[in-house]
Amino acid sequence: MITPRLLVLWDIDHTLLASRGLGREMYVRAVPAAFGIPFVDLADVSGRTELDIIAETIALHRVEPTEANVSRLAQALTDSYEAARAELAERGRVLPGAREALEALAEDAAVHQGVLTGNLRSVAYVKLETFRLAHYVDLETSAYGDDHNVRAELVRVARRRAVERTGIRFDGEHTVLIGDTPRDVEAAHAAGARVVAVASGRNGVDELRSAGAADVLPDLRDVTSLGRLLHR
Numbered sequence: 001m002i003t004p005r006l007l008v009l010w011d012i013d014h015t016l017l018a019s020r021g022l023g024r025e026m027y028v029r030a031v032p033a034a035f036g037i038p039f040v041d042l043a044d045v046s047g048r049t050e051l052d053i054i055a056e057t058i059a060l061h062r063v064e065p066t067e068a069n070v071s072r073l074a075q076a077l078t079d080s081y082e083a084a085r086a087e088l089a090e091r092g093r094v095l096p097g098a099r100e101a102l103e104a105l106a107e108d109a110a111v112h113q114g115v116l117t118g119n120l121r122s123v124a125y126v127k128l129e130t131f132r133l134a135h136y137v138d139l140e141t142s143a144y145g146d147d148h149n150v151r152a153e154l155v156r157v158a159r160r161r162a163v164e165r166t167g168i169r170f171d172g173e174h175t176v177l178i179g180d181t182p183r184d185v186e187a188a189h190a191a192g193a194r195v196v197a198v199a200s201g202r203n204g205v206d207e208l209r210s211a212g213a214a215d216v217l218p219d220l221r222d223v224t225s226l227g228r229l230l231h232r
Helices: 022-035 050-060 067-083 085-091 098-106 121-130 151-166 182-190 205-210 223-231
Strands: 006-010 111-115 175-179 194-198 215-217
Touching: 006 151, 006 223, 022 067, 022 085, 050 067, 067 085, 067 121, 085 121, 098 111, 098 223, 111 151, 151 175, 151 182, 175 182, 182 194, 182 205, 194 223, 205 215, 215 223
Parallel strands: 006 111, 006 175, 175 194, 194 215
Antiparallel strands: none
16 A cells, blocks of 8 residues: 655645636625625735635725624625535636546545645535535645635645644645645745646746746646656
8 A cells, every 4th residue: 555645735716626706706795794785895815815815805894804703704605605506516617637637646646635725614615516526635634714814824734634634744845735826836935845836827837937936837737747746
């Protein structure tokens, strides 16, 4: 039996899948549900944790971002996503090569896969279940946007959970984030982990290299190249 030696942590939005505007729409629905006021604006979401986004979005609505109010909007977001599973399936899509990449790594005994996402845990589950991606990853050896508001800290959370789950201690050299934003790159570097950046979101190859990513792919369609980067 081969013991996993590599912890691979996947970002979700714009790396594995795209919701095509539904993410903003969930806030448009959740803010009135949580606070009884009209939706005004949404904080910048790219590469950030949901706790961060929620707190800033609440402030944009002139509501005090207390722990109770953050929890209230988080629950409203969860409820909105649960109610919109069919809509998400219709409007969203799995990005090219993502399913094949997940499947190939799931069959690689040397790899243990989880997710590292700014999404709330409940929302991450909805997205991965809706597009039938959840069974490829260990959702317990993962970190979510309600675990910490700083993305780099999520790497440490995931690694700690990996030890608890598998008994294996994955050091920085054997922990790899796969994500699509400069914030993913920065989080990996801050946590002493490796990163494979994918230009499948708003940031191109050059921008991701400028952010410090040595390994950048245009998308996930070349599974062989991804495996080579992970195992080099």
